[in-house]
Amino acid sequence: MERFEYASPASRKEAVHLLAGTWGQTEVLAGGTDLISCMKDYLSTPQRVVSLKRIRDLQGVHYAPGKGLRVGAMTTLRELMDDENVQRYYPALVQAVDGVRSEQLRTMGTAGGNLLQRPRCWYFRLGYGLLAQYKGKSMPPEGDNRYHAIFGNAGPAYFVSPSSLAPILIALGSRVALVGPRGAREIPLEKLFTIPARPGEREHTLRPNEILTEIMVPDPQGIRSAIYEVRQKEALDYPLATAAVALRMSGNSVRRARIVLGQVAPVPWPSPEAEQALAGKTLSEEVADAAGKAAVGNATPLSMNGYKVQLTRVALKRAVMRAAQGGA
Numbered sequence: 218m219e220r221f222e223y224a225s226p227a228s229r230k231e232a233v234h235l236l237a238g239t240w241g242q243t244e245v246l247a248g249g250t251d252l253i254s255c256m257k258d259y260l261s262t263p264q265r266v267v268s269l270k271r272i273r274d275l276q277g278v279h280y281a282p283g284k285g286l287r288v289g290a291m292t293t294l295r296e297l298m299d300d301e302n303v304q305r306y307y308p309a310l311v312q313a314v315d316g317v318r319s320e321q322l323r324t325m326g327t328a329g330g331n332l333l334q335r336p337r338c339w340y341f342r343l344g345y346g347l348l349a350q351y352k353g354k355s356m357p358p359e360g361d362n363r364y365h366a367i368f369g370n371a372g373p374a375y376f377v378s379p380s381s382l383a384p385i386l387i388a389l390g391s392r393v394a395l396v397g398p399r400g401a402r403e404i405p406l407e408k409l410f411t412i413p414a415r416p417g418e419r420e421h422t423l424r425p426n427e428i429l430t431e432i433m434v435p436d437p438q439g440i441r442s443a444i445y446e447v448r449q450k451e452a453l454d455y456p457l458a459t460a461a462v463a464l465r466m467s468g469n470s471v472r473r474a475r476i477v478l479g480q481v482a483p484v485p486w487p488s489p490e491a492e493q494a495l496a497g498k499t500l501s502e503e504v505a506d507a508a509g510k511a512a513v514g515n516a517t518p519l520s521m522n523g524y525k526v527q528l529t530r531v532a533l534k535r536a537v538m539r540a541a542q543g544g545a
Contacts, residue, residue, distance in 0.1 A: 218256050222265040228272060229396050229430065235267045236426040240419060243267055245428055247291060247330035250322050255335060260344065275329075275430055278303060286434040290329025295320075297328055307434065309442040309461070313385045316446050318453045329429045331382045332393070332409065333421055336483075337455055338365070338376035347413055347420065348373045362519040364457070367526060368482035370517060374412050377480045378420070383410070384461035384479035385444050387487070391434045397427035406432070407477075410484035420483060440465055443539035446479075447528045456480045458525055460512075460533035462540045464495070471495045476512065481529055488512040491533060505537035 226232040237243040244263040246252055255261040269275055275291040280302035288297060297303060298314040317323055317331075335341070340349030340356055349356045350373065357365050357375035365375045383406065391406040404422075409429075411422050423429060442463040446456040459479030465472045474495040476488040491512035498504045509530035516526045 219259070219262045221256075221263055223268065224265055225268045225271050229274070229428065232267055232269060232272060232428055233397055233426060235265065236428070237265075238424075238426050240417070240425045243425070245269060247327040247333075248293065248325040250326045251330065251334040258342065258344070260335070260342065269428065280306065283436055283438075285436040286432075288328050288432040288434070290327060290429045290431060292328045294323040294326045294328065294331065298323065306437050307389075307442075309385050309444050309463075310382070310389075310434075312444055313381050313461075316381050316444075316448075316456065316459075318451065322453075328382065328432055332380050332386075332406075332432075333423065333429060334379055336376035336420065337379050341376060346416060347376065347418070348416055349375065350416065358519060361521065363521045365519055365522055366482045367513075367516045367518045367522060367529070368478070368486045369412055369484060370482070370519065373414065374420075374483045375519070376420075376483055378410060378482065378484050379455060380479070380485065381456075381459075383485045384459050384477040385442065385463075386432065386434060387485050388461040388463040388475045388477045389434050389437065389440070389442060390463070390475070391432055393429055394431040394433065395423060395427045396430050397424055401430075403433075407485065407487070412483045441540040441543065443536050445532045445536035445539060447532050458528040458532045460529065460536040462533070462536040464500075464537075464540050469499050471498055471500065474508075476508070476533065478512065478529060478533070481516075481525060488533070490514055495537065500537065500541040502534075502538065505534045505541070508537055509534035 224235045243265045246268040276289045278300040279287045294314045355373050387407045444461045446459045448454045448456045461477045463475040474492040476491040478486040491508040494508040494511040512533045513526045513530045
């Protein structure tokens with residue numbers, strides 16, 4: 218790890234002032250579960266690390282009936298999971314946190330950090346950059362691409378978005394608050410993610426001198442939500458495919474569906490095809506299966522990850538059935 222300056226501001230304004238306007242010079246420290254690893258592997262070599270741990274108004278979970286949930290970006294995954302209102306009104310969110318099998322990661326990792334963690338692509342982690350290029354050529358298409366994208370992979374990005382929380386939060390219609398030298402702004406959570414097209418670009422639209430301050434989740438009244446993850450083992454492991462479902466019902470029929478897939482694309486991947494397959498239908502195993510089939514109709518697997526197509530189809534079918542039965 219290279220030497221760096223450590224700053225511990227007590228306010229948002231002070232934190233923003235300490236951040237540089239270009240990537241690489243400074244980094245934000247939340248829980249540190251990802252950043253420290255990146256720094257140890259020289260994937261990130263900031264001149265200054267800005268810790269957010271002393272900024273108290275970035276912490277906490279607050280629920281108001283009719284208004285929804287507000288989660289401070291520095292709220293730990295354990296705090297989010299243990300909150301009584303989250304358990305009562307957002308069970309699918311609890312299940313998403315439960316998918317983070319390491320108690321150490323739940324205790325130290327933060328909600329904001331989970332959204333902004335860097336990809337787990339082994340080419341990236343071995344120092345070949347986010348686009349995994351060698352001599353100007355992307356390596357995943359002809360290399361080991363077992364865990365890479367089956368959507369949004371026309372190139373040059375082939376990694377998958379690693380966030381456990383993002384798919385269900387997006388399905389629920391969440392927004393995030395950001396603050397920088399130009400002031401505060403809010404965006405839909407899905408707009409936080411982007412597919413980089415050139416070296417040096419990142420997978421998030423967050424500016425280098427901005428911090429994520431809060432996640433806002435709408436009131437879930439009238440919504441049935443659920444997630445389903447497929448992974449190789451139940452111990453500490455990242456999912457191979459995730460499906461997040463939020464259904465607004467009219468009796469036993471689906472009035473409107475929101476479907477977001479995880480770990481299958483460089484961004485959390487919405488599936489309008491699956492949403493259309495569910496709209497106006499009475500939920501059944503056959504309807505859920507048809508939605509799963511529709512979701513993967515446009516998948517473009519690489520040479521070694523075709524198995525993800527079937528996993529994604531099954532994950533969505535089971536998430537829909539879980540939602541039909543009342544959610545997670």
